[in-house]
Amino acid sequence: MWRLVQSTGTLELNSPYFYLLWATEFGDTSLIAEEDGQAVGLVVGFHPPGQPDAAFVWQVGVLPSHRGRGLGLRMLQAWKSLPANAGCRWVTATVADDNHASQALFHSLARVGGVNCETQPHFTADQFPVDHPAEPLLRVGPFSREKADPV
Numbered sequence: 001m002w003r004l005v006q007s008t009g010t011l012e013l014n015s016p017y018f019y020l021l022w023a024t025e026f027g028d029t030s031l032i033a034e035e036d037g038q039a040v041g042l043v044v045g046f047h048p049p050g051q052p053d054a055a056f057v058w059q060v061g062v063l064p065s066h067r068g069r070g071l072g073l074r075m076l077q078a079w080k081s082l083p084a085n086a087g088c089r090w091v092t093a094t095v096a097d098d099n100h101a102s103q104a105l106f107h108s109l110a111r112v113g114g115v116n117c118e119t120q121p122h123f124t125a126d127q128f129p130v131d132h133p134a135e136p137l138l139r140v141g142p143f144s145r146e147k148a149d150p151v
């Protein structure tokens, strides 16, 4: 996961320990896409405490060589159908205003699911201790609850 996030070139890289801890404790709500045994994409997600009907996408990334072929959308759809996420009615994420690819990805998820994608203010630039754009919250839904598929 660490190498993959590093290879995306744009995602904020957390420590190797972070990803080890994350895979151990939040593996049920995360996903890695592989092609010929090589990791080519990932979704790092969790359930926000206090919002049992929401699944939050912390990081979603696809290797530059594999972008623009629908993999990001397929990953999000598969991630949303994971047993741990199937009961969720909302997919949420924060996406910077200048991240057009990510915005397009979540709008595609909404479009193919026949639901809305709403944006609301969330983390503002002044809340970051370093130079960082605002991260508005995207809410995609409401989805119907899915029957969890065994994976």
Ligand SMILES: CC(C)(COP(=O)(O)OP(=O)(O)OC[C@H]1O[C@@H](n2cnc3c(N)ncnc32)[C@H](O)[C@@H]1OP(=O)(O)O)[C@@H](O)C(=O)NCCC(=O)NCCS
Binding pocket: 008, 010, 011, 058, 059, 060, 061, 062, 063, 066, 067, 068, 069, 070, 071, 072, 073, 074, 099, 100, 101, 102, 104, 105, 108
């Ligand atoms: C965001 C990202 C995961 C999208 O993955 P992808 O596999 O290229 O996405 P898809 O091919 O499934 O495309 C999904 C939609 O986004 C659109 N899209 C993809 N890249 C785009 C770009 N650079 N600019 C505008 N729209 C874009 C596609 O046209 C498609 O829209 P459509 O359904 O209307 O045709 C990928 O660009 C990436 O890894 N970016 C770097 C990491 C990042 O910024 N992650 C998000 C922040 S957590």
